[in-house]
Amino acid sequence: MIHLNDPQRNFLLKALPAEDFSRLTVHLEQTALLVGDVLYESGDRQHYVYFPVSAVISLHYLLENGGSSEIAGVGNEGMLGVALIMGGHSTPSRAVVQASGAAYRLSASILLQEFERSGPLQRLLLRYTQALLTQMSQTAVCNRHHTVEQQLCRWLLLTLDRLSTNELKITQELISNMLGVRREGVTVAAGNLQKKGYISYRRGHITVVDRSGLEDDVCECYAVVKREFARLLPATA
Missing domain, CATH: 2.60.120.10 (Jelly Rolls)
Structure with a gap:
């Protein structure tokens, strides 16, 4: 265990x-x-x-x-x-x-x-580096071509994948810094996701209540990153 x-x-x-x-x-x-x-x-x-x-x-x-x-x-x-x-x-x-x-x-x-x-460590870290480069390049594409709401869905899902909880302690200001967008854009995007019933948001806290809804609305960037990590590092799938 x-x-x-x-x-x-x-x-x-x-x-x-x-x-x-x-x-x-x-x-x-x-x-x-x-x-x-x-x-x-x-x-x-x-x-x-x-x-x-x-x-x-x-x-x-x-x-x-x-x-x-x-x-x-x-x-x-x-x-x-x-x-x-x-x-x-x-x-x-x-x-x-x-x-x-x-x-x-x-x-x-x-x-x-x-x-x-x-x-083995060398081979493992080189594969991880390739997966990390995929994440970086896909983030750049996502930030250029997809809506703030789609970017927020991607960011939430990738963050949840790394945590053992569905609650995130983070402010809209910090999210805007993460995504490189105006805070007003994050406010609108988070409001839309809350209206759809995907998240519950109160000051400084986001709780994901419908992950499948986020997965339905997210752009293809999330799946690209997940597939590459699963291909190169099967244990993370």
Whole structure:
């Protein structure tokens, strides 16, 4: 039985063969992440990677005028810090905690040491990186071509997939920052979803009451991302 904050609640860690997982276990450090915690700033050298088990982390791109938009999310399906295995050690995006919870962090040096063994961990993280790139590219397409309501459905479903609850503690202002749209647009979109009976919204809280309704209204971007993760990382299906 896997307990609430067991490292194997992270699908990447769970997918490792026992021998590879046991080598990592002694180096994994459980850490509590709170909403708003900034794990990486743009351009920071990354000294740790994070494997969320119950937290959700958002990758934001910040503009010079102060605007921002989420380019990807990371939950228990993945790892924060793929720049390390690609040789970059930093990215132009900010990593901020979107949903409080637990994660396991691992020092960059240990990760690279294991990655350079050219074994199961390397193959797994390369497949995960491909899936993450799909999420990023599909987010860009979605933000350009689909309505705010469709974008909100996509964002809600992807977030729910990473959590063990149907309730999200988040303000409309934060959602507008995630989607890179005006707050008024989020207000209208959330209002429409509430009128349809898909969500219940009160200040700072969104409860999904009809997931199938969201799935009916969401654009194809959600399915594209889910299919690619399932194809490359079957344990996340």
